Amino acid sequence: MRRKAIIIRKSSDGKRCVCVDAENFETILAYAKLHQKKFNHVVGIILNQLRVPDLYDKENINKKAKSVTAMKFFKGRSNDRIYCKEFTQDDKTFTVVAVELFEKKKTQKNSPKTTHIINKISNYEYEIIERNAQ
Template sequence: MPKRKAILISSSSNGRKAIYVDVENAAQILAFLGSKQSYLNKFEIVKDLILERNMPPRDLYDKEDFEKGCEHITAIKLAKGKDNPRIYCQQYTHAEKKVFVIIACELLEKKKSEGLTNKEKQLIRKVAKYDYELED
């Protein structure tokens, strides 16, 4: 499988952490964030908490570790209630760059159940298999 590309969104002030977005899904993810001010605000809060204040609370950003192979998958939770949208991400330490990396990979516009549905598990497994080339 060819490597996917991810482009830099933002880096921490100390240069040790960075958030990227999947190039193939960037337009969809960024358009969705821009569709509601509350989504954009929540994303900015999560981004700041990850990059500058270590880690955000689990109700905003949490692992989606439901089986072996998905340990590095996380979700940015943009809202509670009716729609409950999520951005599924990969997080890992990049060996060459020595930077903790989070890549916004796939958007789930509506999460309807409390647990993970089969469709959501398939999406998480898909994200877990992505291999990235990072572009600053």
């Protein structure tokens, strides 16, 4: 399924960018605004190519979903997640699209509901657009 994603931030060298799914843009940005410091920290980790599995990591549930990752907020408390899709664009820009907010993940293992969300996201393809070009 082809969807649109809006760029919210790029790395200084332009080789990496973080976007938000257009259909969930308002919901995700409202959550990001509520938890701005944590959200900006996770985005910085992505743009600077750092590996911090407690904050951002792959959701390896099966081979099909290998491109799905999660931004992890408040692990051990409300355990909110923003599920993301990673891919490289034709111009070689590594792109992370924040696709769906999942609040209050209750279990360490993935429930059938979580597995469904991850599998659904793995099938998405994106057209990337600039923020003011909506």
